[in-house]
Amino acid sequence: MxxxxxxxxxxxxxxGAVLFFGTIxxxxxxxxxxxxxxxxxxxxxxYLEPSGSFWLGTDDLGRDYVKLLLQGLRSSLxxxxxxxxxxxxxxxxxxxxxxxxxGIIDDILNMFTNLFxxxxxxxVLILVSASLEQGRSLTxxxxxxxxxxxxxxxxxxxxxxxSLKSRDHISxxxxxxxxxxxxxxxxxxxxxxxxxxxxxxxxxxxGILSESAISMIGLGPMDNVSLGVILNQAxxxxxxxxxIWWGIFPASIIITVIVFALFLINNSMxxxxxxxxxx
Amino acid sequence: MxxxxxxxxxxxITGLVLLAGCKDDKQxxxxxxxxxxxxxxxRGKSLYLAGSQWGDPSTFNPLAESWQAAWPVSxxxxxxxxxxxxxxxxxxxxxxxxGTLVLSDADSIVxxxxxxxxxxxxxxxxxxxxxxxxxxxxxxxxxATGFAIEFISGINVxxxxxxxAKVERLSFLVDKKGxxxxxxxxxxxxxxxxxxxxxxxxxxxANKNDLAEVQKLKIDSVPVVSGPYQLDSYSNEKIVIKxxxxxxxxxxxxxxxxxxxxxxxxxxxxxNDHFAIALQKGDIDASQTFIPRIWLKKKxxxxxxxxxxxxxxxxxxxxxxxxxxxxxxxxxxxxxxxxAAISYSSIKELAVSGYSPDIQPGLIMASSPLxxxxxxxxxxxARGVLFNLDSAKALVxxxxxxxxxxxxxxxxxxxxxxxxxxxxLTIKAPAGWSDWEATVTIAVKGLREAGIDVRExxxxxxxxxxxxxxxxxxxxxxxxxxxxxxxxxxSRFDAVMSSRNWKPIGGGSSMNENQGRYNSPKSKxxxxxxxxxxxxxxxxxxxxxxxxxYAELNRIFMDDQPAIPLCYLPEQFYEFSVAHWTxxxxxxxxxxxxxxxxxxxxxxxxxxLQPVQ
Numbered sequence: 001m002x003x004x005x006x007x008x009x010x011x012x013x014x015x016g017a018v019l020f021f022g023t024i025x026x027x028x029x030x031x032x033x034x035x036x037x038x039x040x041x042x043x044x045x046x047y048l049e050p051s052g053s054f055w056l057g058t059d060d061l062g063r064d065y066v067k068l069l070l071q072g073l074r075s076s077l078x079x080x081x082x083x084x085x086x087x088x089x090x091x092x093x094x095x096x097x098x099x100x101x102x103g104i105i106d107d108i109l110n111m112f113t114n115l116f117x118x119x120x121x122x123x124v125l126i127l128v129s130a131s132l133e134q135g136r137s138l139t140x141x142x143x144x145x146x147x148x149x150x151x152x153x154x155x156x157x158x159x160x161x162x163s164l165k166s167r168d169h170i171s172x173x174x175x176x177x178x179x180x181x182x183x184x185x186x187x188x189x190x191x192x193x194x195x196x197x198x199x200x201x202x203x204x205x206x207g208i209l210s211e212s213a214i215s216m217i218g219l220g221p222m223d224n225v226s227l228g229v230i231l232n233q234a235x236x237x238x239x240x241x242x243x244i245w246w247g248i249f250p251a252s253i254i255i256t257v258i259v260f261a262l263f264l265i266n267n268s269m270x271x272x273x274x275x276x277x278x279x
Numbered sequence: 280m281x282x283x284x285x286x287x288x289x290x291x292i293t294g295l296v297l298l299a300g301c302k303d304d305k306q307x308x309x310x311x312x313x314x315x316x317x318x319x320x321x322r323g324k325s326l327y328l329a330g331s332q333w334g335d336p337s338t339f340n341p342l343a344e345s346w347q348a349a350w351p352v353s354x355x356x357x358x359x360x361x362x363x364x365x366x367x368x369x370x371x372x373x374x375x376x377x378g379t380l381v382l383s384d385a386d387s388i389v390x391x392x393x394x395x396x397x398x399x400x401x402x403x404x405x406x407x408x409x410x411x412x413x414x415x416x417x418x419x420x421x422x423a424t425g426f427a428i429e430f431i432s433g434i435n436v437x438x439x440x441x442x443x444a445k446v447e448r449l450s451f452l453v454d455k456k457g458x459x460x461x462x463x464x465x466x467x468x469x470x471x472x473x474x475x476x477x478x479x480x481x482x483x484x485a486n487k488n489d490l491a492e493v494q495k496l497k498i499d500s501v502p503v504v505s506g507p508y509q510l511d512s513y514s515n516e517k518i519v520i521k522x523x524x525x526x527x528x529x530x531x532x533x534x535x536x537x538x539x540x541x542x543x544x545x546x547x548x549x550x551n552d553h554f555a556i557a558l559q560k561g562d563i564d565a566s567q568t569f570i571p572r573i574w575l576k577k578k579x580x581x582x583x584x585x586x587x588x589x590x591x592x593x594x595x596x597x598x599x600x601x602x603x604x605x606x607x608x609x610x611x612x613x614x615x616x617x618x619a620a621i622s623y624s625s626i627k628e629l630a631v632s633g634y635s636p637d638i639q640p641g642l643i644m645a646s647s648p649l650x651x652x653x654x655x656x657x658x659x660x661a662r663g664v665l666f667n668l669d670s671a672k673a674l675v676x677x678x679x680x681x682x683x684x685x686x687x688x689x690x691x692x693x694x695x696x697x698x699x700x701x702x703x704l705t706i707k708a709p710a711g712w713s714d715w716e717a718t719v720t721i722a723v724k725g726l727r728e729a730g731i732d733v734r735e736x737x738x739x740x741x742x743x744x745x746x747x748x749x750x751x752x753x754x755x756x757x758x759x760x761x762x763x764x765x766x767x768x769x770s771r772f773d774a775v776m777s778s779r780n781w782k783p784i785g786g787g788s789s790m791n792e793n794q795g796r797y798n799s800p801k802s803k804x805x806x807x808x809x810x811x812x813x814x815x816x817x818x819x820x821x822x823x824x825x826x827x828x829y830a831e832l833n834r835i836f837m838d839d840q841p842a843i844p845l846c847y848l849p850e851q852f853y854e855f856s857v858a859h860w861t862x863x864x865x866x867x868x869x870x871x872x873x874x875x876x877x878x879x880x881x882x883x884x885x886x887x888l889q890p891v892q
Contacts, residue, residue, distance in 0.1 A: 061629050130739045218710035222735050236713035238571045241555050
């Protein structure tokens with residue numbers, strides 16, 4: 001509670017949290033008022049301007065942009081969270097285990113991590129995505145993003161775990177007979193929880209941006225609409241050239257707001273969690 | 280996290296520095312080549328055409344494969360190299376160029392060589408040049424024009440008197456024992472560009488008669504051409520050709536006039552968006568790329584053949600080609616169900632910006648003046664399938680396929696008669712082709728509503744093109760016989776239905792026509808009538824018999840539905856800007872066909888365009 005009180009003192013955190021949780025709540029509860037089953041149905045002509053009937057106009061296939069954006073928002077958040085969970089989990093496990101164990105295991109895991117870091121992840125993402133002719137779903141895209149972004153988490157967490165392993169309380173736990181997993185779970189992970197959470201936030205933001213980027217170049221999910229897919233379709237349909245701002249700006253703004261909110265939360269948390277930065 | 284940030288920033292800076300470096304190199308290279316081009320390109324004398332060159336120009340060798348050669352050596356462009364005759368897609372008539380069509384019957388096609396035609400080195404265009412390119416396939420296996428010998432058994436040369444002058448008369452003999460197809464020979468006469476044999480024979484001799492070695496030459500330094508323009512300069516940003524004041528055709532075909540633009544320039548852009556924006560800004564004068572909502576561009580002086588929908592003259596028919604060897608697509612009832620599940624009006628209105636007239640069932644383009652005489656409305660009404668979701672659902676059930684829906688009413692999967700779950704079908708299309716992507720999206724929506732488990736399969740073009748001949752698809756977007764040629768609509772039927780070279784899918788097999796493997800000659804259901812009609816039509820001169828043959832073929836197509844026609848589009852999107860040049864051919868000023876002034880008979884408008892003062 002003290003931590004939360006400290007966080008709430010940060011205006012950056014408050015703004016970020018309001019924006020982000022507001023978006024989450026909207027994504028969860030808006031479908032009770034907006035029928036998403038008809039999101040893919042044609043409701044009017046091509047690129048109708050925003051009006052009382054269609055608040056954000058229609059897309060190139062005559063679909064209501066409000067519904068598409070809501071569906072896209074949910075999809076992008078799903079991809080962001082799934083990719084974030086995967087990248088954070090894998091990265092944290094690899095980083096903590098390697099950092100704590102040290103020796104040859106650390107060397108091997110570290111080499112493995114560095115190997116993944118030097119492979120250009122976005123290129124891998126494009127190549128794998130392009131080769132998936134069938135079943136390029138939201139889940140597959142999210143797993144792909146998570147599978148290519150975990151090394152950054154592993155590297156950061158390893159450095160933290162490595163510095164923790166020589167602390168007194170770890171030595172005491174070892175003397176008392178705790179095994180490696182117990183020490184990691186009970187004595188290291190709690191120390192890193194705030195750090196891992198911050199990493200998770202950045203991984204979610206990275207997941208949303210990666211999905212948008214890969215969808216923007218036409219390699220996004222085939223089974224659903226996402227914010228990146230909306231932008232890709234608007235770009236391909238020449239919306240920008242015809243001044244159809246409602247095809248580009250709303251989706252771009254939503255992506256910007258989410259990622260900006262996550263950055264604000266991350267930065268403000270760093271200010272609270274890091275003793276050197278704490279005011 | 281801070282480490283990550285620092286690393287990211289340094290990576291970004293390094294990237295920017297590298298990018299900046301690359302840009303400088305590119306500009307220097309381009310500038311160096313452009314500077315050599317007679318001191319720039321005055322706008323009032325330069326015509327900017329676009330949409331035919333997307334990548335870096337690699338070769339200007341007319342013996343290279345068409346897909347390798349750069350504009351304007353590739354395809355049906357008449358600016359540097361020319362064919363014997365032109366086919367006017369507006370009138371359906373042949374126009375003289377290097378030759379004049381004298382006679383066309385089931386035995387031979389006769390062409391007189393224009394006695395005034397000359398190469399840029401002053402030598403006359405002679406029968407040896409024509410025989411060289413048409414018979415190259417007899418001498419070399421890898422010749423790009425090698426397929427011509429499948430149709431032409433020989434070329435007889437006579438000298439005759441015409442209009443008081445001695446001319447060489449060429450008789451292209453129809454290979455009766457081979458393909459026996461004078462229609463395709465007419466296609467070839469307007470498609471194959473004649474090259475100077477004296478130049479290429481010398482190159483072959485210098486390269487030990489190795490065609491592959493000659494094909495590697497770029498032929499980009501003052502090539503010997505017969506056309507009205509000569510290669511001036513090129514880079515990865517544009518190709519420039521310059522008017523030849525000594526072009527033989529000025530006197531012979533254009534009453535002594537010169538083509539109006541001094542330079543014709545093709546800028547190289549990477550996407551439709553670039554071409555569209557450049558056309559709106561007046562940076563290019565004409566383009567053949569798909570530009571949606573063309574009516575919105577009128578304020579920017581962009582126009583098309585017609586002022587209102589459908590804006591373009593139809594000539595090509597995008598279709599959904601079906602892999603007929605795979606269950607449940609091997610059922611004609613199922614294929615007809617698919618045809619009934621697609622909203623063609625939505626495709627017309629939304630995917631292709633209203634550029635298509637209303638589509639009719641069958642492979643004959645009912646709205647085309649050149650094809651409509653073969654269209655039988657009664658057959659289309661009786662046999663054809665139109666958009667009707669209820670009918671589609673009934674046909675799916677009749678095909679023995681059961682659709683299983685989720686609780687929310689959306690389709691889950693399909694099962695066969697035995698209750699076995701069928702895999703999700705995919706419609707393959709190249710990613711980024713916006714009109715095709717939208718078409719597929721609309722088709723998928725209708726198909727899924729009808730209980731047909733299909734998804735979009737947008738793939739990189741590098742995966743799309745090999746998949747087509749290999750049959751590596753469930754359904755694939757395709758535009759068969761996309762150019763308006765003398766052999767239409769026969770060539771469209773042949774491209775979709777011919778079993779002449781039928782090969783099973785797999786083992787590296789490849790088919791250039793009927794990639795959906797319809798009507799296998801080895802199957803019990805083989806319909807020999809299809810192939811016999813495809814053989815008979817090209818040698819049938821009697822219009823009544825021809826109409827009956829086309830009608831029968833179209834009825835079989837509608838019954839069997841080996842493919843689903845989706846809309847009618849122009850053979851090329853003919854869009855032009857009147858910001859810098861006027862007097863473009865149009866519906867109101869129809870002095871030429873709806874083609875850019877570089878393609879086939881459309882080239883003639885180069886002598887008619889007027890610069891804006």
